Amino acid sequence: MAAVQKVPDIVVGRLPVYLRALQVMAAEGREITSSQELGERLGISSAQIRKDLSYFGTFGKQGTGYRIPDLIEHLRRILKVDRTWDMILIGAGNLGHALAQYQGFTPRGFRLVAIFDNDPEKIGRPIGPHVIQDVQELPEFVRAHRVQIAMIAVPASAAQQVADLCVEAGIRAILNYAPIHLKVPKRILVQYIDPAIHLQQMTYYLGNEG
Amino acid sequence: MAAVQKVPDIVVGRLPVYLRALQVMAAEGREITSSQELGERLGISSAQIRKDLSYFGTFGKQGTGYRIPDLIEHLRRILKVDRTWDMILIGAGNLGHALAQYQGFTPRGFRLVAIFDNDPEKIGRPIGPHVIQDVQELPEFVRAHRVQIAMIAVPASAAQQVADLCVEAGIRAILNYAPIHLKVPKRILVQYIDPAIHLQQMTYYLGNEG
DNA sequence: ACGTGTGAATTAGTTCACAGCT
DNA sequence: AGCTGTGAACTAATTCACACGT
Known part of the structure; x- marks a missing residue:
């Protein structure tokens, strides 16, 4: 069937x-x-x-x-991973660096094509094969390259604003590492990764001895 | 009730x-x-x-x-996060560094107390306030400090072995970042974080235009 | 003899809708 | 008038169990 x-x-x-x-x-x-x-x-x-x-x-x-x-x-x-999906990353902190260097995306259907940050200290610096770009350039980049997927690795305080920018630029799927729930139109797909959420699920089941 | x-x-x-x-x-x-x-x-x-x-x-x-x-x-x-839970981290690569520096654990009930790796090049080096220890010292550390939670951030090829070591040492909950399913006794709690899994869930719903 | 594919039966999870308290 | 807490009704998900093809 x-x-x-x-x-x-x-x-x-x-x-x-x-x-x-x-x-x-x-x-x-x-x-x-x-x-x-x-x-x-x-x-x-x-x-x-x-x-x-x-x-x-x-x-x-x-x-x-x-x-x-x-x-x-x-x-x-x-799952439509018999092709390669371009992704952008916003946030070039510790987590952003780890994601930028991660070798596990390529064999599973994904490719990082650009990294953005808003910190003038970081803009222009290289991470692996990429150079950190000004987040201001994000909309044009996304439109020009028809990127559909974004990973958000910025502080919680900036995440909603970044998400809005992504949606406005035409991003359709967001993997959000910031520890907040994003408010986006229903058509946008969002997945959340927050280690503390997983840890707190486990402590519920851990005894009180700890 | x-x-x-x-x-x-x-x-x-x-x-x-x-x-x-x-x-x-x-x-x-x-x-x-x-x-x-x-x-x-x-x-x-x-x-x-x-x-x-x-x-x-x-x-x-x-x-x-x-x-x-x-x-x-x-x-x-x-959720039993009205106290602070000690955690260890195994793996001092890019992801391990990001987790070691992450400021989000403390306000949510968790504290990183040690970092382990098996790479002689890395052992002894500092990450933030911590010094990377030899993974050989893990069992003694876990027992001495009664640590119940471990985060695994090693390559897939090493993750099962590390998980076995953790379980043997008395760890009761594992947050696994390696992209494999761990085989552990039923009493051990395991949570998985794998960005590619989340991304692949979203591409299912993304149109074919990409 | 074995393991799939699948309706039927069962179990689990969600939503409804309203009594009751502030 | 408003919002909780909760049985009852409903919907969704999982497991059962077996006919069928190899």
């Missing part, structure tokens, strides 16, 4: 996790896997994996399982 | 988000809010917020709403 019905967000959210695990298996030289094996690796039920995949098609072979390279290709196509 | 029934994980996962938003409001000088206002800020229904809070007690006043400082205190107590 093709993806005619709307796929639940929660299912879409698991696909990249499946893809990552499959790529690990491929790197191990594995050719075939099963929903059961994949589920065991990820702590997910095999039924869940089969059901999730069934929203998009039928990729396995009964009695055998899934050919890893094939399933990887299908997932890459479904 | 007190937290007698088991609280769903998904509810626990939202509490830190509520807390963060309330702290923003408090910083704005606000004293009172309502489930409706909070929900609008976060894109969540007011009923959801009231229901979530009802797992833990009744914190609001009918006709009025919630006193922000009080609700913050309740959430901090519920």
